[in-house]
Amino acid sequence: MPLLEIKNLKLDFKQGDKMLRAVDGVSFSMEAGETVCLVGESGCGKSVTALSIARLVPTPPAIYPEGEILLNGSDVLKMGKKELRSIRGGIVSYIFQDPSASLNPVFRVGNQIKESLKLHRPQAATDDEVIRLLKLVGIPAPESRIRDYPHQMSGGMQQRVMIAMALASEPKLLVADEPTTALDVTIQAQIMELLLDLKKRLGMSILLITHNLGIVGDIADRLAVMYAGQIVEMAPANQMLKRPLHPYTRSLMGSVPKLGHELERLNAIPGNVPSIGFMPTGCRFHPRCPMAKSDCSQKVPELVQVEPGHWVRCPYWSES
Amino acid sequence: MAETITNVTAGTDEDIVNLSPWQIMWRRLRQRKLAMAGAVVLLVLYFVAALAGFFAPYGYERQDRDRFFHPPTKIRFDGLRPVMARYHLTEPGSFKYEPVADDRKPISLFVQGEKYKLLGLIPSTTHLFGTGDEAYPIYLLGTDQYGRDIFSRMLYGSQISLSIGLIGIILSYSIGVFVGAASGYYGGKVDTLIMRLCELIMSIPGLYLILALRATFPSNLTSVQMYLLIVVILSFVGWASTARVIRGMALSLRERQYVLAARALGQSNLQIIIKHIIPGTFSYLIVGATLSIPYYILGEVVLSYLTVGIQEPEASWGNMLNAAQNTEYLRNYPWLLAPGAAIFITVLAFNFLGDGLRDAVDTKSA
Numbered sequence: 001m002p003l004l005e006i007k008n009l010k011l012d013f014k015q016g017d018k019m020l021r022a023v024d025g026v027s028f029s030m031e032a033g034e035t036v037c038l039v040g041e042s043g044c045g046k047s048v049t050a051l052s053i054a055r056l057v058p059t060p061p062a063i064y065p066e067g068e069i070l071l072n073g074s075d076v077l078k079m080g081k082k083e084l085r086s087i088r089g090g091i092v093s094y095i096f097q098d099p100s101a102s103l104n105p106v107f108r109v110g111n112q113i114k115e116s117l118k119l120h121r122p123q124a125a126t127d128d129e130v131i132r133l134l135k136l137v138g139i140p141a142p143e144s145r146i147r148d149y150p151h152q153m154s155g156g157m158q159q160r161v162m163i164a165m166a167l168a169s170e171p172k173l174l175v176a177d178e179p180t181t182a183l184d185v186t187i188q189a190q191i192m193e194l195l196l197d198l199k200k201r202l203g204m205s206i207l208l209i210t211h212n213l214g215i216v217g218d219i220a221d222r223l224a225v226m227y228a229g230q231i232v233e234m235a236p237a238n239q240m241l242k243r244p245l246h247p248y249t250r251s252l253m254g255s256v257p258k259l260g261h262e263l264e265r266l267n268a269i270p271g272n273v274p275s276i277g278f279m280p281t282g283c284r285f286h287p288r289c290p291m292a293k294s295d296c297s298q299k300v301p302e303l304v305q306v307e308p309g310h311w312v313r314c315p316y317w318s319e320s
Numbered sequence: 321m322a323e324t325i326t327n328v329t330a331g332t333d334e335d336i337v338n339l340s341p342w343q344i345m346w347r348r349l350r351q352r353k354l355a356m357a358g359a360v361v362l363l364v365l366y367f368v369a370a371l372a373g374f375f376a377p378y379g380y381e382r383q384d385r386d387r388f389f390h391p392p393t394k395i396r397f398d399g400l401r402p403v404m405a406r407y408h409l410t411e412p413g414s415f416k417y418e419p420v421a422d423d424r425k426p427i428s429l430f431v432q433g434e435k436y437k438l439l440g441l442i443p444s445t446t447h448l449f450g451t452g453d454e455a456y457p458i459y460l461l462g463t464d465q466y467g468r469d470i471f472s473r474m475l476y477g478s479q480i481s482l483s484i485g486l487i488g489i490i491l492s493y494s495i496g497v498f499v500g501a502a503s504g505y506y507g508g509k510v511d512t513l514i515m516r517l518c519e520l521i522m523s524i525p526g527l528y529l530i531l532a533l534r535a536t537f538p539s540n541l542t543s544v545q546m547y548l549l550i551v552v553i554l555s556f557v558g559w560a561s562t563a564r565v566i567r568g569m570a571l572s573l574r575e576r577q578y579v580l581a582a583r584a585l586g587q588s589n590l591q592i593i594i595k596h597i598i599p600g601t602f603s604y605l606i607v608g609a610t611l612s613i614p615y616y617i618l619g620e621v622v623l624s625y626l627t628v629g630i631q632e633p634e635a636s637w638g639n640m641l642n643a644a645q646n647t648e649y650l651r652n653y654p655w656l657l658a659p660g661a662a663i664f665i666t667v668l669a670f671n672f673l674g675d676g677l678r679d680a681v682d683t684k685s686a
Contacts, residue, residue, distance in 0.1 A: 056584055060508075081588075088586035101577035106341055106599050115595070116585050149340075162581070169585070 001073050003172055003205055004053065005029040009067035011048055013276075014060055020276045022048050024229040025067075027303075032172065035199060035206045037216040037237070039252070040226035041273050046209050049226070050175050053207075054088045055079070072172070089120050093166035097178040099158035103150040109161045110146030113168055120169035133164040138194055156187035163194065167202070175207045180215065192219060213256050217241055222309075225249045228274050228284040231303060235310040245306065245317040247289050283314070291316065345606075348680035355676020358669040365666060369478040373436035376472035377450045377458055380635040382434065384457060384467035389415035389653045392462045395427065402427045406456055414652065425456040462655035464643055468633075470658055477635035477659065481617055482666065484551055488616035489609045492555035496562025497605065501597045503563065504570025505589065515567065518560035526557050527622065533557075534628045543634045550629055554619040562608065566601050573600045603681040610674035614667040621663060637663050 011023035023045045030036050038046040051057045053069055055076055069076040071091055079087070096102045103112060110130050117125040127146065134142035137160040150158055159179060166174055176195065180188035196219050199206055210216060216223060220237040225248065233246040244250045251269045271288040274280055280287050286296035293316060303313045339347075349355055368375050384390070386409075393404050403426050405419035431450040438444050451458055460471040503514040521529070533553045541549065573579065574597065582592050617637075623629030624638025625645075632639060637659040643649060644656045 054584060056580065085586040085588060088584055090586060094581065094584040096577055096581060098577060102581040104578045104582075104596055104599070106602070108340075115582075115587070119586050165581075165585070 002029040002070075003032045003034075003072065004207075005068075005070040006049070006053075007068040007070070009049065009052065009069060010065050011045070011052060011057065012063045012065055014063060018277065019063070021279075022062075022229055022276060023052070026226070026229075026231055028224055028231065028234060030173070030205050030207065033199075033203050033205055035208065035219055035221045037208045037210060037220035037223045038226060039210060039213060039216060039223060041211055043273050043276070044226045045229040046226050047177055050094075050177055050207060050209050052076075053173075053175060054092050054094070055084055056088075056094070089116060089166075089169040089171065091171055092173040092175060093169060093171035094175045094177060095159070095162045095166050095179050098182040099155060099162045100150065100182075102162050103158055105150055107149075108146065109148055109150060109153070113146075113161065113165050116165045116168040129168075130164075133168055134161070136167065136198070137161070137164045139164075154187075155183050156190060159183060159187075159191055160194065163191075163198070167198065171204060173205045173207060175209070177209045178211070179208070181210075181212070188215065195219060213253060225252065228279060229276075230284065230313065231311070232285065232313045233311065234303075235307075239307075239310060245310065245312045246314050247291055247316075248285050251288075251290065291319065345677075345680045349676055352676040352679060354672045355680075358672030358676065361665065361669040362673065365478065365669070366482060368475060369482050371438065372475040372479055373438055374444070374446070375448050376436075376469075376475040377433065377447050377460075378469045378472040379434050379436060380468070380473045380476040381633050382468060382472075384463060384469075386467070387417075387457065387459075387463055388465055388467045389649075390457075390459050390463040390467070391417055391653075392655050393457075393459050394419065396424075398424070398426070404451065404456065404458055425451045425453060427451055427458065461658045462653065464640070464656060465649070470640070470655060473635040473640060474637070474659055474662055477637045477640055478662065480547060480630055480634070480636040481620055481638070481663070484547070484554075484620045485613035485616040485670075488551050488554050488558070488619070489613055491551060492558040492612075493562055493605065493609055495555065496559035497566050497598060497601065498593075499559070500563035500566030501570045501593050501601070504567040505574050505593050505597055507571070507574075511567070514563070518563050521557065521560040522564075529557050530554070530619070530623065531626075531628065534623065539628075543631065546630060550620055550623055551616075553623075554616050558612070558615065562612075565604065565608070569601045569604060570597050573597050576600075607674055607678040607681060610670055610677055613670050617663065617666060 006029065007027050009023055009026045010021065012019040012021050014020075026045070026049055028036070038050065040046045048057050048062070052064075053071065053076065064077050067077070071087060076084070076087065103109065110127065113130045113133060114125050117129060130146055131142045134145060139145055139157060139160050145153075150161070153161065174195075179195070180191050183191060192215050195206060195208075198204075199219075206219070208216070208219065217237065222234065223237050223240045224231050224234040225240075225246065226232065227248050233240065233244065233249045235245075240249065241253070244253055248269075251267075255267045255269060257266060269288055274284060274287075280297065282295075282297040282299055283289070283292075283301050286292045289296065299315070301313050301315055303311050305311050306317060387407075390407065393407070395402050395404055397403070403424045405421075406423045406425065407417040408420050410416045410418045427449055428451070429449055430446050431452040432445050433447045433450055433452070435443060435445050449458070457469075459469050461474065462470050464470055464473075499514055503511045530553055533556065534549070537549055576596075579592060579596050582596050587595070620629055620636060621638035621641065624636050625642050627639070627642060630636035630639050640659040641657070644660070649656055
């Protein structure tokens with residue numbers, strides 16, 4: 001049984017009388033110990049998909065018309081309040097984009113980590129355990145750092161505290177929602193290295209959400225690329241990075257500048273992500289697609305397996 | 321692996337002082353002279369109120385039937401020694417007194433006098449000052465129409481008037497903060513319902529509501545019951561405005577990422593409200609509470625002034641001013657207004673302190 005199995009997840013936001021579909025039929029699964037990366041532009045639905053795993057999207061305005069999210073075999077979408085609270089932190093923990101906003105500015109970081117312990121491992125809610133966790137995430141002199149306020153720490157340190165807090169409850173799945181976007185490049189590398197190290201040592205699964213293709217190669221086992229609320233391509237990481245098949249994935253990778261290559265201008269994908277209320281007919285990517293055919297605006301493409309473990313939502317994937 | 325991670329983290333900043341938000345606030349408050357003056361005045365007032373029996377030369381019920389409307393006793397210095405004159409009645413009809421020449425008595429400290437209970441517990445007969453002689457009474461602020469010492473009554477009255485503010489604030493802010501935070505955090509129908517209720521309470525003129533509430537209770541209550549009733553009535557009227565402000569703050573606080581992070585950790589709504597929403601409103605609460613205490617002090621004054629508050633012979637600043645309704649009295653015996661001065665000083669001190677606190681918690685001000 002996979003640790004997480006999302007089946008045909010659909011998520012609507014109610015706005016006035018209209019229903020706006022933010023996630024449209026997303027399916028994927030994660031095994032224990034596996035690292036999956038969800039990649040996509042802003043507004044493609046990757047964050048709400050991730051937040052849905054612990055039902056953290058407020059309902060209303062959100063509605064789940066269809067789909068299942070099986071976490072350890074039980075459907076999160078059918079859980080009551082109590083069950084939800086026990087899986088939040090207990091099975092799945094989150095770290096978010098901006099660590100300075102994720103920590104409460106008025107409490108000392110040690111106490112905030114202890115809160116997490118009190119909720120899920122009350123017998124371990126001691127200073128010693130907090131110090132051990134801070135050591136685990138590589139914070140120097142944790143004995144004195146537990147009495148710090150968040151503002152006394154740098155962004156990288158704050159994110160380490162957030163990771164310590166997420167790990168305190170010993171989750172099976174860590175969802176990292178753009179964990180390095182708010183940090184500068186050198187700190188990004190350190191945090192990614194830390195996540196990789198923790199994954200190896202603790203054997204947990206990581207679902208990494210990012211729009212930064214530069215960081216996924218080292219950490220991810222599998223990649224899923226999302227566009228306009230749908231998964232357009234999913235494959236083992238090295239396979240996709242070597243040979244992307246969907247035109248969107250290809251454009252996305254083409255827009256990452258490479259060291260040592262002279263560039264006149266950055267390659268950008270023309271156009272914008274379609275707005276949630278105005279989805280194009282047929283293939284959602286066709287208005288921006290460099291190899292769009294005449295029937296792309298009519299035929300809705302399906303996600304099909306083209307090689308073992310490699311899924312693509314484009315009938316013309318082989319023409320490249 | 322772990323070592324490399326340790327080595328690459330940013331160097332710790334040793335010189336950042338590890339101050340809590342409270343310590344920072346206290347530092348900034350100390351620099352504000354007016355606020356500190358207000359704080360000192362309040363400390364003195366509350367200290368004296370707590371030990372009223374010791375500081376007051378007489379009990380609040382003691383009547384001197386020979387000396388109605390006695391003017392404030394003048395104190396002179398015989399060398400370094402304070403002395404007071406005995407007064408005699410020159411015009412019995414209009415209560416005019418004159419000091420008797422060469423009939424003086426030295427004032428001494430720690431004299432024995434009437435029995436009282438210090439802090440309501442320790443029985444004692446020692447008073448801070450006095451003459452120790454019934455024939456030479458000392459009335460620092462004169463006496464009222466029943467011959468009672470206004471100074472002593474003011475001290476006893478301050479116990480009621482000053483504590484009513486604190487208890488009232490605690491009561492109304494606990495209701496207001498909790499209801500407001502829940503209203504803002506949950507939003508939707510709960511929010512609409514609570515806010516309309518607040519507006520309903522706020523739309524009724526305060527004084528009418530207070531009088532109407534007062535009228536629903538019997539008038540023959542003991543002084544303790546009356547005291548509690550006043551606090552409850554004032555808090556019932558006062559919580560709505562607090563709830564509205566806190567609700568507004570909760571609306572913005574609930575969108576913070578640390579609230580989402582707390583939910584992601586599995587904290588319940590109640591825990592989030594208590595641990596993450598309400599602490600975020602503390603900076604407003606401290607200032608708001610300090611600036612609202614005068615409302616309760618004045619509320620008691622109004623009720624007692626209208627004779628539906630603290631009942632005679634119990635003393636409060638409000639019911640002492642009740643005697644000052646009579647213009648005849650006011651013209652001839654202006655010392656009856658002394659409790660008004662006490663109210664003025666207290667309210668001003670709270671406002672100075674509140675202003676200072678507002679600057680101290682506001683990180684944007686210099």
